[in-house]
Amino acid sequence: MLKVHDVSKSFGGLLVIDSFSMEVQPNQIVGIIGPNGAGKTTLFNIITGYLSPDRGTVTLDNHNITKKKPEKINRYGIARTFQLVKPFANMTVLENVMIGAFSHTSKTAEARRIAQEYVELVGLQNKANEKAGKLSLPERKQIELARALATEPKYLFLDEVFSGLNPTEIEEIIKLIHSIKELKKISFVVIEHNVRVISGISDKVYVLHHGVVIAEGTPEEVLTNQEVVAAYLGG
């Protein structure tokens, strides 16, 4: 279980995350929702080791991983994608995914085998040998996903993975995430500002507003919460 306890972070006196706590169970999809500037990406950066919290702890299956470096945290089984999709443009799709696989094998052949599995899993097997830089945006998001999966994480953090996609494409990625969850039994933590997307995918939702959790619960509970409606509808 991934536990975030009482985490705070401020930049130059501005409190960006204020006493945030959450729990992610194995094989669960947790959504973090909030308007722009709510502190979602900062939270991701803290959990995945790119930023140090001023206060609070992050524990994974009873290991304290607070303030550890990203590559260390990755070895505990946490992977992430980035808001700005950045595959290795000069490498092929398969090679991109191999990079991920190298996090737990040293053999090129082994890495290739693992990568092939995940390339197929995200449905890119037909484009495996094309340069990543030439692919469309949804395809590049699939590469990101496959590469993160190839590190074989227990928890996968997706930062705005749906942005820039049309409704059909969003639908496909949601299906993909669900099937991966069933197949690989891993947990997802998803950042999103689109309410409809997040409610369609999450088992549990946290609503962040100016660094504070203003609601948590199942999508249904959260969406009926007055404060949430106010935050979103500008009340």
Add this chain to the structure above:
Amino acid sequence: MGKIQRNVLILLLIATIFIVGCSNSASSDSDSQEIIKIGVIQPFSGPNAQAGEETYKGNELAVENINTNGGLLGKKVKLIKADATNAQEAISEAERLITKEKVDIITGTYVSGVAYPATQIANKYGVLYWETNASAPNITQQGFNNVIRIGQYGVPMATVAVNSIKDVVAPALGKSLTELKVVIVHEQSIYGTSIGEIEEEELKKLGAKVKRIPYDAASADLSSVVNLSKNENPDIWLRTGYVNDGALLFKQARDIGWKPPVIMGQADDNAYLLEALGDKGMEGILSISYPSYDMNEKYAPGIKDYLDSYRNKYGSEPKIPQTLVSYGGTEILFDLIKEAKSTDANKIREAALKMDVKIGGTYPTGYGVKLDPKTLDNTRAFPVLTQWKNGEIKTIYPPEAVGTDAKIELPLRGW
């Protein structure tokens, strides 16, 4: 990065920039009327520090000599060192010598790029700049009447190259001048070009066939120069350049197994080329050289005394020929001061313009004296021709200068 670390880094940068330079020792002795002060501008720090120091030793020995023999005009001569490695330092050091140290005369300079700006400051104050060593053409082309170059420069160097081809090289090959084919290769800055052009012109006048090929001394490859030269199948390969390009040129000729019957270079008598090509590689290569230490005492009177006093004072053999050149040049200056009875630039110039000394037989460099009235260059500062023999340099021309039993041996036979 912390502030302290950054400051340390910046300090490091600044310190690095100033590693070269900045070791002036300003002396402020009482300004006695009983002393003739001569400022010596040389690079005493930085890359040319050793050469600057060695060149200075020539001044030092000449001054010691004159002071033990009663001084000049009844006064003692005193040298004041000024360290300049670049144009900025040359300007500020020349200013200091004249305005603070109140020197009567300035002399120098191993580096032409230092001499050029320094002469301009000397000109501003009307102080004599007595140039014993720098050879760049521009130094005496400024129309200054207080800058006299007593040492050798492009014109005599090219002249001796041509004369020696006419007098000893062609006969040694058994060819007449009109049968000779010469390829001149030179680095393309003003140094190599000015010499190469005079050589071309003069050799053509003598009826030789000449091809001239300029090249870039900083080039990493000179195979095109070598191949173009080889295509001409010349009798003589005549070169003017620096050390690193010379080594590369000779090595690349060796690499394609081409050695012309004669290789002659300007100042290719240095130990660096010997290290690069070895005794065997340099064997027989001719060089237009500074007056060499194996010269005949008759041609270069005082050279034995000079060598003795150098060994006594510094405990070693002279390291570079420029020491002798500055020594001989300083002696000429002292003769002129005696003649003019003054250290005034105008009076010395008048005396110098009247001076007419034939080449050989007077000064330990073998130089004669006859100034070009326009540029105040010494047209009789004649170098000698030397040849590499078993890793040593032997003077072989002019015949009067030859102090050993060395004879020219040509043609060259393979590397």
Add this chain to the structure above:
Amino acid sequence: MGQIIISGILLGGIYAIVSYGLTLIFGVIRVINFAHGSLLMVGMFMAYYLSKGMNLNIYLMMLIVVPLMFILGVLIQKYLLSKVINEPDMQLFVTFGLLLLFENVMLAVTKGEFFSLDMNMGTIPIGSLVLDWGRLINLVAAIVLAILLLLFLNHTKIGWAIRAVSQNRYAAGIIGLRVERLYILAFGLGSACIGIAAVLLTPIYTIFPHVGFNFVIVSFAVVILGGLGSIPGALAGGMIIGLLESLSGYLIAPELNQIVWYLLFLLVLFFRPAGLFGIAGSEEGGVK
């Protein structure tokens, strides 16, 4: 003419081998290493002094110079460049400072003198044409080193890591790659490549504190021409420039031997910044 083409190819080998270190360091760390030429110079002096001091064959010095240069590179990245990893301007200052430091220290040590090894290794005649051993050894080494680097980059985990981190520092971090360590390793490897080049060039050239300058502009041109970070590109770029220089020196004039490739270099910079062999849009770079 055949001799000119041979000279060009051999020169190409020299230009290629001096460029691998630059392309590797630039490709991975995105630092324009102004100290490239002075590192080459330092390596050449190491090779020279060690070979003279121990009276051993210069090529054996590879065993000492290359590790020493690797360590020097590691120290530079670990204690200098990594301190300013997020400040590109400061990185330029650091490499420029190193250039001044190395050159001035060597000037102070050598007093501006010139040093050469007299290695007359002889020549190999092929009909009417001649090859010299020093440059031939260098050419073979340039090709072998390119192959080894490619094998390393494409078939080892560390190689993959270097390629990944060269393309995207942030993404590389999250998938378990230690960015800082890889940077240190890359600078070390780049410097080791410079060390290899230094040993191979020592028998060919005269060594003095500014000798690196003769190779700096050309190696930047090679790297741009071949595509930033591309090892085969550096080999091909070196060959193109070597041949152009040799041919234009012979057919036009020796004093203009660098003009032609310089023009090509400028054209490529303007119209195809990814290099002749790079993929358009891949100026973003990375090693390959």
